[in-house]
Amino acid sequence: MGEQPLVALLGPVRAGNAFEETVERLLQVIKLGVVAPGGKLPPERELAVQLGISRVTLREAIRALQEAGYLDVRRGRYGGAFVVYEPPLPGRGDLREVVRRMGPGELDDALTFRMAIECGAAQVLATTGLTEGRREVLRRRLADVNDAAPADYRRLDTAFHLAIAELTGSALLASAAADARLRVTDLLNAIPVLGPNIDHAAAQHAAMVAAILDGDPEAARRAVVEHLEGTAALLRAFLA
Incomplete structure (x- = not known):
């Protein structure tokens, strides 16, 4: 049992819509704040196993979320996919x-x-x-x-x-x-x-x-x- 609700959210996706479901699962993790702004998603290898998808599909999903402004992908020893999305401050209306x-x-x-x-x-x-x-x-x-x-x-x-x-x-x-x-x-x-x-x-x-x-x-x-x-x-x- 993990200490964070990542196990259920990042369980295996269905093969037919692997890319779309991967984007959906990652967005759930991001929008629910399971990984806090500035925090890093699990390592690519681990995440691909959890989701039951290829690393190619995972990279495509992460790239899409990076382009949409939800993630920042950094390379190198201390790299990874970092959450940059923050809920907007509440305003009137x-x-x-x-x-x-x-x-x-x-x-x-x-x-x-x-x-x-x-x-x-x-x-x-x-x-x-x-x-x-x-x-x-x-x-x-x-x-x-x-x-x-x-x-x-x-x-x-x-x-x-x-x-x-x-x-x-x-x-x-x-x-x-x-x-x-x-x-x-x-x-x-x-x-x-x-x-x-x-x-x-x-x-x-x-x-x-x-x-x-x-x-x-x-x-x-x-x-x-x-x-x-x-x-x-x-x-x-x-x-x-």
């Missing part, structure tokens, strides 16, 4: 524009999908006999988001939420959680990081972790519901 691009009904659908996936992941994890190592990963993800500077908050919040699904050991569930988060990432990035909301989220995150570590799936579900309902309320407030 950004959230409405994101919702407009999503289309009618898609916002509610995305929030419903996220609720179902994250509640299920927390419940499953609470019924899993977690090793001390996995328990420590969860505690560390919680500490990371609690200690995050405003500029890093969304990225580390994402890492915390994805860790819950990743730690279940189900690659399908972890992939679904990443998909659900990606559908609302642009929305969340369009909301300013507000102190009171971060305080509420910290208490809710702590309740989620406590319920999971106590092996209480119903309490874990309730904590996730409370947290995600708060996020939905904040979105609606900025859209009003």
